[in-house]
Amino acid sequence: MTLKEFKEHFFKRLSPLYPDQEIESFFRILIETYLGLRSIDVHLNPDKKIKLKKLDQLLAARERLVLFEPLQYILGETEFYGLHFTLNPDVLIPRPETEELVEWILNDLEAGTNSRILDIGTGSGCIAVSLAKQLPLAQVDALDVSEGALNLAAHNAELNKVDIRFLQQNILETESFETSYDIIVSNPPYVRNLEKTEIQANVLNFEPHLALFVEDHDALIFYRKIAELAIRSLSSEGKLYVEINQYLAEETQVLFKETGFKEVELRLDFAGKPRMIKASL
Numbered sequence: 001m002t003l004k005e006f007k008e009h010f011f012k013r014l015s016p017l018y019p020d021q022e023i024e025s026f027f028r029i030l031i032e033t034y035l036g037l038r039s040i041d042v043h044l045n046p047d048k049k050i051k052l053k054k055l056d057q058l059l060a061a062r063e064r065l066v067l068f069e070p071l072q073y074i075l076g077e078t079e080f081y082g083l084h085f086t087l088n089p090d091v092l093i094p095r096p097e098t099e100e101l102v103e104w105i106l107n108d109l110e111a112g113t114n115s116r117i118l119d120i121g122t123g124s125g126c127i128a129v130s131l132a133k134q135l136p137l138a139q140v141d142a143l144d145v146s147e148g149a150l151n152l153a154a155h156n157a158e159l160n161k162v163d164i165r166f167l168q169q170n171i172l173e174t175e176s177f178e179t180s181y182d183i184i185v186s187n188p189p190y191v192r193n194l195e196k197t198e199i200q201a202n203v204l205n206f207e208p209h210l211a212l213f214v215e216d217h218d219a220l221i222f223y224r225k226i227a228e229l230a231i232r233s234l235s236s237e238g239k240l241y242v243e244i245n246q247y248l249a250e251e252t253q254v255l256f257k258e259t260g261f262k263e264v265e266l267r268l269d270f271a272g273k274p275r276m277i278k279a280s281l
């Protein structure tokens, strides 16, 4: 099959499912990844034949897109805070809102800080690895209940040449931490079942439900536990940063105040939604 023919087939197969702009973007990324070509190369050399093995890879990727699998899982990688991360279905795909949470922490800290930092529910390790990369003297710990997530996060730490201590732990069953921390950060599960209808098929069918969902009747379970543990294990100037459910911003703020945090600051994300809280003792 030639480049031109493949492009035609690709668009024909995906156009009932995705807008043209998105198909164009998938096509550009796939030919760059599998063939090392740019879109312009397809126009310059439309009759160039695609090698059979490469064509098989491209067709397999296209069929996964037909099933609405996210491109990041198909490629097995993504970018977060300017770094490369390997991905697999054991972990959530890092989101741009979470980069804003990382940015908030970095703006509050000196680059040369030797702060002790804990990331709860590290997943791909995106938060912990980004902080460790920007703060080379900080001591970063990262925990998750999922062994698969921790294995991948450890791989991502190695990939980005940072030193992180990983702990397999169920936060809901944790009584206390051995270490005192200056910064605790978390993007815990917070989506209620009643919000499932808002979630697209590509998220619902492919991303780990362990990373996403909480019971409707106790949607703040992770925030309550994290706040209680943080109150006991943060240093006197310590701070807790969390990503939150935009629909529960008010309740989450109240919970942190009731747990004993003196200052609770809410921030909007780039889309104007209340998505982050910093709590100080």
Ligand SMILES: C[S@@+](CC[C@H](N)C(=O)[O-])C[C@H]1O[C@@H](n2cnc3c(N)ncnc32)[C@H](O)[C@@H]1O
Binding pocket: 091, 092, 093, 094, 095, 098, 120, 121, 122, 123, 124, 125, 126, 127, 143, 144, 145, 146, 149, 169, 170, 171, 172, 187, 188, 189, 190, 210, 211, 212
């Ligand atoms: C929303 S994801 C966040 C992943 C990553 N930090 C990010 O921002 O992309 C929540 C993470 O919490 C982990 N998790 C879920 N329940 C947990 C528990 N009881 N104890 C510890 N981690 C848990 C999941 O495995 C998942 O990696």
